[in-house]
Amino acid sequence: MSPAPSPATEVLKEFDFSVPPFDLLTREQAAALGHRMDIGFEPDGACILEAGTSSNFLYMILKGHVAALDVRDDRPEPEIFAEYGPGDLFGSMACLTGESRHRYEALEDTLLWTIPADAFRDAVESNGRFAAYFLESLSRRASLLPVTETSSDLGELMLTRVGEAVLAEAVILPAGTAISDATRGMRDRRVDCLFVDTPSGLGIVTRTDLLEAIALGGHALGDDVAPLASLFQALVSMTRHRIERVAVRHKGQLLGTLGLAEVLSHYSSHSHIVGLRVARAGSLEELADAARGLTPLVRTLHATGARMRQLGELVSALNARILSRLYEITLPRTLQDRCCLLVLGSEGRSEQILKTDQDNALILGEGVSDADVAGYAERITAGLKALGYPPCPGGVMVSNPEWRGTVPQWETFIQKLVASVSPQSQLDTAILIDAHPVAGDMSLFEPLRAALSRLGQNQIWLHHFVRPAIEFHTPLTMRTPFGKDPKVDIKRGGIFPVVHGLRVLAVEHGLDCTNSFERATELAERGVMSAALTADLQQALAVMLRLRLGQQLESVQEGAIPDNRIDFGKLRRLDRDLLRDALRVVREFQEVLGSRYRHGL
Template sequence: MSDSFDTSLPPFDRLSSAQQQRLIDSLDVAYYRHGDILIEAGKPSEQLYIIIKGSVEESAADGREIYAHYTSDDLFDVRSQLESCCRHRYTALEDTLCYLLPKPLFLDLYRSNSQFAAYFDTSLARRQQLLEEAQRQQNLAEFILTRVDNSNIQPCLILPRSCDLHAATVKLQQQGMDAALVEAGDTQPYGIITRTNLLHAVMLDNLPATTAIGEVATSPVVSISKGDYLFNAMLAMTRHKVKRVSVTDGEALVGMLDLTQVLSLFSTHSHVLTLRIARATTVEELSLAASSQSRLVATLFNNGIHTRFVMELIAAVNEQIIEKAFRLVVPQALQNHCCLVVMGSEGRGEQILKTDQDNALIIEDGVEWPGLGDTMEALTHTLHQLGYPLCPGKVMVNNPKWVKHQSEWLHTLKDFARKGTENEMMDLAILADSHAVAGNPELLRPIKQQLHQQMAEQELLLATFTRPAMRFSVPLSLFGKLKSGKDGLDIKRGGIFPIVHGVRALALEHGIEDNNTFTRLEQLAQHKVLETETASNLSEALKLFIKLRLRQQLDIPAGGLQQHLNVERLNRADRDLLRHSLHVVKKFKEWLGYHYQIRD
């Protein structure tokens, strides 16, 4: 009935064109006044409701317990479509307009389309996978619709047919090219000659270097018009089994495209960035290289690259930048007698955009370091120049608290465990994620070993250690609705931190040495500490929180490192996943409280 229904929204984007048309043809629209009951508990539901505008409350049959609120684009009640009757009551909280999808059609679509059905699976990982697949399809569509224009056309070298093999080789070398077009003759079309052609002509066919290239050129050259789709250029190369095509503008030849270049137009060029970092000889050169990192993140993210892959790649790039800064600032004679470690999200390999500096220095016992304070001040300043903000908590190497000889660090760990207060446990939590990035990494090993030995199976210490994960409430209302303050929804405190810190505590308890939260979750599942589904859901929830926060930071100019999400900017699918993910966090916190006997 309604042509205005948006079938691009998940899960309806999983339907085929024919199925989407059946859905549109079968939809009805219904209006409900404030207080009307849409579905009564214990009664069968004959349709799936999709809210156009308004608000609906899900409650127990007696109305005493509220389960959830639904608003524009939300749908309900899927469970009643798969069962004989509805378990809860659904009441309009205001005048509400809904699409009605008949139950028989919903069940037919559910049974005939596995991807559509999988969206309603309770597995957060599966639902997130479907959304990521949809995003990749969108990025593929953008690739297909990119046109051949001046920004991607390569200039080409055109040589006369009489040019000999030696002269052609020299020209290609001078121009830094690996192919050239050969002028058309009276009866011959344009030809093409490559370095491979030249090599084969001389080495395999034993032709003299004075042979004219017209005799060995390949023709005709496959061409494509300027303004055509880049995807068509790739199709032409594939169909004709060639790696290059010429580009024409009307009758005029304007350039070339090669397969490597077409593919590179959609690559991230991360290898170029790392090469620039490696070649930097001054802080200024390093700063220029580091400044392109945010563009790399945006390119990866906007092309649908998996969040974990982005984090791993950026962690590697950050490590190279910090290690290069260390080598530029710290005297060379001392570089192998100390170890620079990063902590926090950088130490866990979970940083995407540059966050506050969290670092420390371990100095080899017996090493005297005149001017240590000035060097560490310079290193902190240099990292700040490179885009790493100063840490408000002063967890940086310009703070003497975080610069010690190895034996002093070992003594400090014992002191933390002896005192056992929340402050000491938070400092210990910071060190638990330490990762060596420069200098001698062996200096960190005994410190990490002692830290794990001190905390393993220490129930009282671990309870104190874990308590901060329970401090911040999950941003869900009493009715299970997303809860935002005036600045938005605090996803770091309400979602990210409880997972990261709770998993960190469990990793210390069970001797899991890896820093990365996702790897820790996998190992906790392998050790049977967490159910496999629980670990998977926590992993997917954390990825979602990071992705949603990053998306808003990239979308907002000078967005900085704000931790709050603007829920109104999220589409219905993301709101649904966010609500589901926060319920996963809520259950995990309840489990942690029981596991460590924390009662606040």
């Protein structure tokens, strides 16, 4: 380490101990560390710390950039693992364990805060939380970081006007309507109460009223519904005593009804609003209106710190309801229970959060021909496009005859995929392994599930199938060479190796679950992976999904098409630290996979 040149005194300033992880120190511990800190200078190209050696300092970059290089005997040249910029720390493991993971080289003239190793170790020994940040697993370190400040759903609820809530349709029937016709009207209009225009005023009747009238009151199906309807003024009075449903008027016009379900839906971050609109949609236009609520919902939940696993499951559940409703709207009743609609890939894993490519397929039941469903399949694909789900560039959609067929045809299709080791066949097999039924006769999927589970018995095929999970690596760079894209594909080098590696292990061990987090948990329970690696893998996947989603939402806000690339240089320092740690976990997992399947590669 060279002494800082004289201009360094102009940039030397008081160290900010309010930034993590230094905010974990007490005032006295921070003061003791601050007295030992200094500033140093490294010229462009200098080796600051060699791989496998100890370090005399913990470094924090004040100005400039440093590369962390992977140095391995089986590679002729070091590979860039990541770049570090202002505010980034490095050298902690070399101080604590005496062995650096990487070689660190200055990419330009660089100014560094330097903390003597003995002072750093004293701080670690005197503060358990500070020590955990450097010594514990990724999952433990993530828990030490400040969480996103959440908004108050209760405050939002209190400020929401009744007219802004989702109202059930106000269905008004004339006096003299038979109970049977009123019941049929509720079913057809998808509401749980009706208004009756009686001579005494507007009354209301609910499903419970009708049920009790027939079962307990001795009324016949042909009886007039009007006597069952409580008068509107009586209803208003009863709302003060916690009656569950009220009518909503505006300037004398009846707008609809507001019940407990609608109120609770607004309270729960709008997720039930989408579900209510989907359930009540009677046309493609109404379904599209419901689907438009998904992205704002995701944006709200992401901003309030929702966990990625739960967020993915919630959005996938809503997507499944949308697809199921589209299926019901599109297919005639004579076909709905004789086919099964599948979602594939990330949607099948409950990990698709924003609307990306359509990946779906159709199983035809006994006696159903392709000609019977071809036209409806085209309408499903077109309908999904209208709902905001882009067509799949690879044609993995029900409108493609290759992705619909009878159970025997699907079993033959799976055999053909496994017989080939082409990249396209492996991709098709991967998304099919993640299939999940969402509409129609779900039992039609069971023979396919059994056929897919048998793939784990084919060891030769598994060795080919795992290869893509081991080959991809993504260096994290902050500086952009002229003419090169400043973003890195986090799916290719980070998310995919984890998801596909877990998929391969799940197939080998016959797991039925498709969600990556669930697969990791079940594999750990079976002793396939250690508990520590499992926890770190799940945290690494959550970190990468969260950071990708954040930049995807920015793209949507700017009117751009979201993709899998992230701009590493735009991330907060804490997120850069977590992402580097996440990719270290990915590398560790790739080494585990390589060791397990090495003899077949």
